[in-house]
Amino acid sequence: MVNGNEIISLVGQRQDIEQFRKKHWVGTFEEYLDIVRQHPEVTRNAYQRVYDMILSAGVERYEVAREPRVHYKFFDDPWGNGHDAIYGLDEALETFVNALKSAAxxxxxxxxxxxxxxxxxxxxxxxxxQLKKGLERYSATDEGALYTLGFVSLDNPEVVHWCPMNGEPLQLIPKRFRRDIEAMLNEGRGPDEFRVKIEGELCPFTRYIYNERLHLYNGDWTRVVKDVRVKRLLLSEKDRVGIGTFQPKDEKNQDSTELTGDINFRKIAEYGSDSDPRAFNFDGEFNIANRGIIEFVEVLKLDVAFLYDLLGASQEHRIKPKKFAQTDIDEVILGHTNEPEYRRLQNNEFMEALRDRTVKIDIPYVTKLSEEIKIYERDYNPERVHKHIAPHTLEMAAMWAVLTRLEEPKNAGLTLLQKLKLYNGKSLPGFTEENVKELREEAVNEGMHGISPRYVQDKISNALVAHSDATCINPFMVLNELEAGLKHHSLINDEATRQRYRELLGVVKEEYENIVKNEVQRAIAADEDALARLCANYIDNVKAYTQHEKVKNKFTGQYEEPDERLMRSIEEKIDIAESRKDDFRREIMNYIGALSIDGRKFDYKTNERLHRALELKLFEDQKDTIKLTSLISNVVDADTQAKIDVVKARLIRDFGYNEESATDVLNYVASIFARGDAKE
Ligand SMILES: Nc1ncnc2c1ncn2[C@@H]1O[C@H](COP(=O)(O)OP(=O)(O)O)[C@@H](O)[C@H]1O
Ligand SMILES: [Mg+2]
Structure with missing residues (x-):
């Protein structure tokens, strides 16, 4: 067993003292200028830093329908182990990153x-x-480093009055010298390289001390900056450094001091005036978020007066703390709003002003099934829920969610489910990638309405709780929760929508039936020896047929006509019409011939269609011997049970079931077949 000392020394070995030293570096203004000469990027503004941060995680380029696309790995949440990863929104995120780029x-x-x-x-x-967390992390790396300043106290050289707004040290340089100093700092740098640009003025507090010292040193700036200390700025939401969040409370309680800071009444007594910046707390959300990012949650719920402040702040890069002049800020201003809220205000007059001064970026729901599934797999995987999740459970929930978001295709020949499959990358006869793109283009509002992932997440959780003593959950448990919840869904207020969502649950159940029927069929037919024998038999007959020969009967040794019934019973399984059978058979023989020239043998598994046809044929032949439908009656003889166990084992091996879910699904499919048999 390890002892305490060993545990401590493990941390001791892994900790990075060098990195700690760097992060907590404190130096002089002169030293800072040397840093800027070597690493001018430390002076990037907030937009530049955020944009570079996103790029720093890496970019993947790919194509869809011959159009270039970009995937920014930053949104995979690489540093948070993917827990906050965003799936399936590459297009929206590209628009967003382009906006940041242009701002940068x-x-x-x-x-x-x-x-x-x-x-x-x-x-x-x-x-x-993600942006806020990312910025915290990035500011702590060498690549993302930034610095701020303070003045050493005259009373106590151990004390530094740090700038409450995390100002950039270069702001110490008086305006009239900035052009020349920028030129010196940028000397030797090409036009494509990053160039230092000194922007903004010191905040009122730091400016006050600066002026005080200037006085003290009889206007000698070189002596003023000797009092300056510079340190790394580590952005942190918890510490309220460089990252702010503003969330509207009820309308009456909104107060501008929350954004731009407030008078410190206790200190007024000390400094004698409420316009002394030392008697003011520059701790509003805009103040503390300087150099980083400020998030406005549900921004349209803000009081209108606030909104104008916000728009002003973004347009001017300035805020107005009470009693003080305009104060420069450098921060990314990000707001979000839900679509119903936005629609409600659409005809409001101040929205005109808003539209002009915002860049609206649509963040829709996911419309690609495989991406939607990932959202649920992240939270509901066997490790996290300590339970078996039957195959297709999350898939069916995701399928329903995506269906509710899709717009009915204009092309009457295409069902909504088929459209979903096309979007999911499946090919359908008669549809090219180009057509799929057109489908997306004709559906302008797609993804802006429908069921939210949060609703689905809640219902999956409910299903887990409701069946907490079951060892596994299956699609029906989840689909039932999804349906039951519709009655009370706060965002659906018309009966027609509710009805439509219910019908779509029906579509999903039908699809599920097809999927599991297919899996059970394949499990029954997954007898490789039997498939190989059937295939050899089929090929022998096809060969004889195409060459107008006879086939040797293995039992009797007699030569017979090719077995047309056998061949057709296989071909019909994959809809090869009588008129097309000659072509099909010839294609197969040509393929086998080509292989044998290379000295290779034909393997039915390489031909997907033939493989499927053989499986279906074998299934048909074996279905009755397995007597699946006898499962319904609960009286199963030993021989049948043995066969069923083999099928179950294959379901577990090939399709991800466990004992319990495989039993369930076999029973379910048996009941479907029983229904089918009854119909016949
Ligand atoms: N495209 C997506 N990729 C990953 N997770 C998503 C996606 N869309 C929604 N979610 C998940 O849905 C939930 C709601 O997301 P949230 O960011 O709170 O939405 P919003 O702020 O737009 O209302 C979260 O658990 C989130 O992780
Ligand atoms: Mg939200």
């Missing part, structure tokens, strides 16, 4: 509020959280 380059977007807009639960808060 100073093309004007930096003067607008970035407004994430979308339906409830489309991951807007998650995106904001």
């Amino acid at each position: 380059k100073g093309y004007g977007i930096e003067r607008r509020v970035l407004l994430l807009h979308g339906p409830v639960g489309s991951s807007k808060s998650t995106i904001a959280r």
Whole structure:
């Protein structure tokens, strides 16, 4: 057993003292200028830093329908072990990152509020959280480092009055010298390289001390900066450094001091005036978020007066703390709003002003099934729920959620489910990638309404709780919860929508039936020896047929006509029409011929269609010997039970079932077949 000392020394070995030293470095202004000469990026503004942070996680480029696409790995949440990863929103995120890029380059977007807009639960808060967390981490790396300043106290050289707004040290340089100093700092740098640009003025507090010292030293700036200390700025939401969040409370209680700081009444007595910056707390959300990012949660719920402040702040990069002049800020301003809220205010007059000064970025729901599934797999995987989740459980919930978001295709020949499959990358005869793109384009509002992932997450949780003594949960448990919840769903207020969502649950159940029927069929037919024998038999006959020969009967040794019934019974399984059978058979023989020239043998598994046809044929032949439907009656003889156990074992091996879920699904499929038999 390890002892305490060993545990401590493990941490001792892994800790990075060098890194700690760097992060907690404190130096002089002169030393800071040397840092800036070597690493000018430390002076990046907030938009530049956030944009570089996103790029620093890496970029993947790919194509969809011959159009280039980008995936920013930053949104995979690589440093949070993926727990906050965003799935399936590459397009929206690309638009967002492009806006940041343009703001970073100073093309004007930096003067607008970035407004994430979308339906409830489309991951807007998650995106904001990722940016804030990311910035905390990035500011602590060498690449993302930034610095701020303070003045050594005259009374006690151990004490530094740090800038309450985390100001950039270069702001100490008087305006009239800035051009020349920028030129010196940028000397030797090419036009494509990052160039230092000194922007903004010191905050009122730091400016006050600066002026005081200037006086003290008879206007000698070189002596003033000797009193300056510079330190690394480690952004942290918890410590209220460089990261702010503003959440509207009820309308009456909104007070501008929450944004721009407040008078410190206790200190007024000490300093004698309420306009002395030392008697003011620069701790409003805008103040503390300087150099980083400020998030406005549900921004349209803000009082209108506040909104104008906000728009002003973003346009001017300035705020107005009570009693003080305009104060410069450098921070990314990010707001989000839910689509119903946005719609409610659409015709409001101040929305005009808002539209002009915001960049609205739509964050829709996911419309690609495989991506939606990932959202649920992250939270509900066997490790986290300590339970077996039957195959297709999360898939069916996700399928329903996506179906509720899709717009009915204009093409009458296409069902909603088929459209979902096309979006999911499945190919359907007669549909090219180009057509799929057109489908997306014709459905303008797709993904902006429907069921939210949060609703589905809640219902999966309910199912887990309701069946907490079961060792496994299955799709029906979840689908039933999804249906039951519709009655009380707060966001659905018309009966027609509710009805439509119920019908879509029906579509999903039908699809589930097809999927499991297919799996059970394949499990029954997954007898490789039998398949190989059937295949050899089929090929012998096809060969004889195409070459107008006879087939040797293995028992009798007699030569017989090719077995047309056998061949057709296989081909019909995959809808090869009588008129197409010659072509099909010839294709197969050509393929086998080509293989044998290379000295290779034919393997039916390489031909997906033939494989499927053989499986279905074998299933048909074996179905009756397995007597699946006898499962319904509960009286199963030993021989049948043995066969059923083999099938169950294959379901477990090939399709991810466990004992219990395999039993369930066999019973379920047996009941479907029993129904089918009864119909016949
Ligand atoms: N595209 C997505 N990828 C990953 N998770 C998502 C996605 N969309 C929604 N979620 C999940 O749904 C839940 C709601 O997201 P949230 O960010 O709170 O939404 P919003 O702020 O838009 O209402 C969260 O658990 C989130 O992780
Ligand atoms: Mg939210």
